[in-house]
Amino acid sequence: MALAHTRRLNKELAEIHAGTPVGINLVNADTFEKWLFTIEVMGTSEYEAKKFLLMFRFDNTYPISAPAVQFVVDDTHKAPVHPHVYSNGHICASILGREGWSPVLTVIAVCITIQSMLASCKKKEPPLDNDRYVPRAPENPKKVSISLMVSPLLA
Amino acid sequence: MSKRNRLQSLLDSSIADPSDFPQRELGHLDSSLTCKICREFYRGPVSLSCGHCFCSLCIRNSMTSKQECPVCRKCANEGQIRPVAALEEIVESWKAARALVLTLATANGESSRLTPEESISAIAGPSTPNKRRKLVSEDGLIDCPICHTFVPFDAINMHIDSGCKSTSTPSKPKQKAEWSKVFSKRSKDSAQESDPDRRLPKLNYHTMKEKQIRELLSQAELSTAGDKNALTARHQQWTILYNSNQDRSASQRQDLERIRKELKKWEAEGKARKVDIDDTDEYQRLHKQDFIELIERARRSRFHSHKPQSSRGREGGSPIEEPEVSEVTDPIEVD
Numbered sequence: 001m002a003l004a005h006t007r008r009l010n011k012e013l014a015e016i017h018a019g020t021p022v023g024i025n026l027v028n029a030d031t032f033e034k035w036l037f038t039i040e041v042m043g044t045s046e047y048e049a050k051k052f053l054l055m056f057r058f059d060n061t062y063p064i065s066a067p068a069v070q071f072v073v074d075d076t077h078k079a080p081v082h083p084h085v086y087s088n089g090h091i092c093a094s095i096l097g098r099e100g101w102s103p104v105l106t107v108i109a110v111c112i113t114i115q116s117m118l119a120s121c122k123k124k125e126p127p128l129d130n131d132r133y134v135p136r137a138p139e140n141p142k143k144v145s146i147s148l149m150v151s152p153l154l155a
Numbered sequence: 156m157s158k159r160n161r162l163q164s165l166l167d168s169s170i171a172d173p174s175d176f177p178q179r180e181l182g183h184l185d186s187s188l189t190c191k192i193c194r195e196f197y198r199g200p201v202s203l204s205c206g207h208c209f210c211s212l213c214i215r216n217s218m219t220s221k222q223e224c225p226v227c228r229k230c231a232n233e234g235q236i237r238p239v240a241a242l243e244e245i246v247e248s249w250k251a252a253r254a255l256v257l258t259l260a261t262a263n264g265e266s267s268r269l270t271p272e273e274s275i276s277a278i279a280g281p282s283t284p285n286k287r288r289k290l291v292s293e294d295g296l297i298d299c300p301i302c303h304t305f306v307p308f309d310a311i312n313m314h315i316d317s318g319c320k321s322t323s324t325p326s327k328p329k330q331k332a333e334w335s336k337v338f339s340k341r342s343k344d345s346a347q348e349s350d351p352d353r354r355l356p357k358l359n360y361h362t363m364k365e366k367q368i369r370e371l372l373s374q375a376e377l378s379t380a381g382d383k384n385a386l387t388a389r390h391q392q393w394t395i396l397y398n399s400n401q402d403r404s405a406s407q408r409q410d411l412e413r414i415r416k417e418l419k420k421w422e423a424e425g426k427a428r429k430v431d432i433d434d435t436d437e438y439q440r441l442h443k444q445d446f447i448e449l450i451e452r453a454r455r456s457r458f459h460s461h462k463p464q465s466s467r468g469r470e471g472g473s474p475i476e477e478p479e480v481s482e483v484t485d486p487i488e489v490d
């Protein structure tokens with residue numbers, strides 16, 4: 001029972017070390033608080049030849065509740081321009097929310113979802129409310145209040 | 156790494172993993188006996204109405220967050236939880252046989268320098284084959300042929316008629332009487348033997364007085380420190396731990412003192428504190444993926460990887476937890 005989330009993450013890590021899907025690569029998993037992956041969309045797409053850095057943060061409620069997931073935005077990294085990705089790296093994806101998350105989902109399953117979300121993008125544009133959202137958003141995407149992120153529903 | 160060392164490290168590792176096996180078929184067998192939530196071998200496996208199985212503790216924890224099956228997402232609640240005794244026996248047998256199978260499979264899969272004797276001595280651990288389980292206990296409890304929980308002999312018909320829901324002789328008029336019966340000093344140590352089928356009821360803490368919750372905790376010999384929220388969280392988790400322990404067969408159950416310790420650990424980990432509410436669900440209904448397919452894809456991709464197994468290591472510096480040594484319980488014998 002103790003540290004069940006680190007045991008579960010350890011299992012996932014063993015699988016990740018044994019191999020990840022094409023375009024998804026582990027960059028750093030030195031702790032069980034934060035993991036980093038690069039995400040690349042394979043084949044022809046709006047994001048050809050681009051690599052994005054995806055950050056996972058876990059607390060001891062994982063996997064009963066979803067990890068906090070976002071693209072890293074800093075001097076060397078940018079978030080992909082996508083109707084469901086804010087320019088601060090926050091992502092609007094159902095499986096990251098309480099309703100869509102399931103404890104049988106995994107870090108790699110999330111990576112695949114984000115990868116396919118990018119792959120299926122028809123038009124590279126930011127969320128409609130990006131300018132409203134980004135200045136007010138908290139640092140951790142799991143702490144966003146409900147009123148803040150609305151545009152993807154209208155998009 | 157030398158053959159011997161690698162084998163030894165696999166055996167020493169608390170982290171049994173399907174990829175330990177060179178043969179894919181054995182890896183599949185191994186992973187089919189693990190819970191999809193914790194990824195470990197089922198502990199006290201239970202099924203829901205949809206037929207999916209989880210560790211009792213895992214699914215009870217999951218239900219505090221969402222009342223659905225994590226695999227197929229059908230609505231689910233605590234009332235659907237049924238122990239799957241056959242699966243528990245399969246898992247325990249597999250755990251006992253696993254090291255041996257792993258040795259044989261590894262020796263078979265690659266050329267081995269170990270003699271059979273060495274292989275055997277390398278795996279001769281605490282795993283001894285289970286003896287037959289008893290069907291009727293000394294206290295006249297009978298193994299229900301449907302759900303395989305122990306039910307008082309005179310209550311078995313009513314139990315089966317109720318769809319395996321009722322667990323004892325006709326219910327007491329007052330819940331309070333039930334609680335005191337469960338927790339009273341007199342019965343607490345023998346509670347598990349005298350009524351192994353007992354589950355603690357789900358309570359509506361909102362309508363309860365702080366004093367009542369404190370009373371329940373004290374009867375269960377648990378800490379009564381903290382405000383009503385803390386008391387509620389503690390009793391809620393106690394109920395989960397207690398009930399999931401009850402979902403294990405008698406020979407796999409832990410004593411109450413051990414469960415109290417687990418509850419303490421849980422509080423020390425800070426899980427008792429209110430979890431951040433994810434507000435994200437309301438607006439994150441887009442991109443509803445067929446997540447079962449997703450899991451399948453993720454799983455398949457694993458088996459398609461061609462990296463050598465030996466490179467599957469824990470990276471240096473990872474805070475790997477001390478392996479938890481599971482207690483070996485003596486199987487009960489039938490005369």
Ligand SMILES: [Zn+2]
Binds near residue numbers: 194
């Ligand atoms: Zn489990």
Ligand SMILES: [Zn+2]
Binds near residue numbers: 226
């Ligand atoms: Zn199901």
Ligand SMILES: [Zn+2]
Binds near residue numbers: 301303
């Ligand atoms: Zn029954």
